[in-house]
Amino acid sequence: MTGTSSVAPPLLEIVGLAARYGHIAALKPTSLRVEEGELVTVLGPNGAGKTTLLRAIARLIGAEGRVLLKGEDVTRLRPHQLAERGIIMVQEGRGLFGEMTVRENLLLGAYCLGRAGPAIAARLEQVFHLFPRLRERLDQVAASMSGGEQQMLAVGRALMAGPKLLMLDEPSLGLAPRVASEIIATLGELNRGGLGILLIEQKAPLALKLARRVYVLASGEVRAELAAEAIGSHHDLARYYLN
């Protein structure tokens, strides 16, 4: 645990989280935190361990180290239990169920709500408010939508669960710049509404505008932790990520 009893624990705190694929240490012992209502960005090149980091937090792969959610140790929980506690992940490539309709994907997002019809209907309305296009596409098969619409659906489906922490793995990947900006802007709107977000991006000037803090990951370990606005003063980082 960190801090004293008078200080609220971070929304998410990971301590010495490490993961391997066979003999390869994809993620060396890594620690980071996301405060309540904070948007934190993790930057890093291909193969830096960013996706492994998210998958290790969500327990989709075996990992060592500790994961704390609002001070509670959730390290030993299974993926579905983490989802029930409010840790929801939008996977790289969106992770949609392509042969299902938009409606079915959204309803699966609300799986943790059980059969609570009114609550699910209210969540659907919130998602349609953010992404009106999804309402028009409700009975369309997810795989038949454009990349941008699929990403909207992926984020919308994650929101259906009412997450406390939303983790996104490169949501702008493969999208046209304008669509990517729209998605990132929506994430900013959600964050201003109080949602904690852990956002992974490879090169994301837009994400840096929204983020309060940035972790730079390389070769499976955190190389830097800094305020988002400070990245411009680091010559190497600015050259790589802001240009």
Added chain:
Amino acid sequence: MTLRATISTRLRATTPLGVAGAAAFVLLFGAVFLSGGYLVTVLEFAAIYCIFCIGLNFFMGYTGQASFGQNAFAAIGGYGTAIFCVNYGWEPVPAMLVTMVVSGVAALVIGYPTLRLRGHYLAMATFALGLITYDTSVQWTSLTQGYMGYSGIPPLGIGRFTVESERMKLVTLIVLVLFGLWISRRLRNSRFGRALRAIAASENGAAALGIRVRRYKLAAFVIAALYASASGSLFANIVGFISPEVFGLQMVVVTFTMLYLGGVGTVVGPAIGAVIVQLLPELVRGVGRFQETAYAAVLLLMLVFLPKGIFTLDRLRWPTKAEG
């Protein structure tokens, strides 16, 4: 939504090919029913396999898992019904229901450790289950009467009402198939069914949404076992005789063919597959000693041109490399 609106929506969603297919099946069953004879028996077997395949589709189609051992639960159903009816004088319906419960419990006990395995390992483990069941039905003669099997199993019925004529047996089986399809459709489109299909698409993706993957896989396995058990019981009551060969490897191969030929993961595909696979040998009987070759060739052509099953007939096209 009102009943009228529901029917209207369903009709609008039905393709012309779907209507034609449904009409063809109605005509087929009508013609066979009126003419009677051997084809009635062929369709009875098709209906029994339909029930088996509708259940198998829960596990292999909706949930995307592999099982080569569901014949074990058909054997439990068949032998359970035979033993309860012949040795203890039970009525067929309670015998069927009790053996379904026994099969369900057996599936829970077997599935709990087995379903930790994935892919080929799961397939091999379930294959072993089928082999063990077959060997047990041969060797445990005090219970199963070995190769002699059980004869004199009473026909389906409740109280004084028994289904004796072949035509009535066919009608009864078709009603049960439709009931099985109705349950399958309802469950497929429910919260439960969506969770199963999410698991089929991505186990990790499903778990990340809060779906208890292992529990749902086990539930699908148990449902498949219940259907298999019912089909085994029905076989015993319709034919009046069972022996180990009925529930052997042949059953595994035939039901797989039915499932994939009809359209794995679709609601009615497995039933269509069961009817076609049962009827096909009769249709190619005219080629004489090359009957089995013709049968295999037709199956092969269907799988090449309709790799996702006959249910996808409206998408008939030249096979592409991507479909593998």
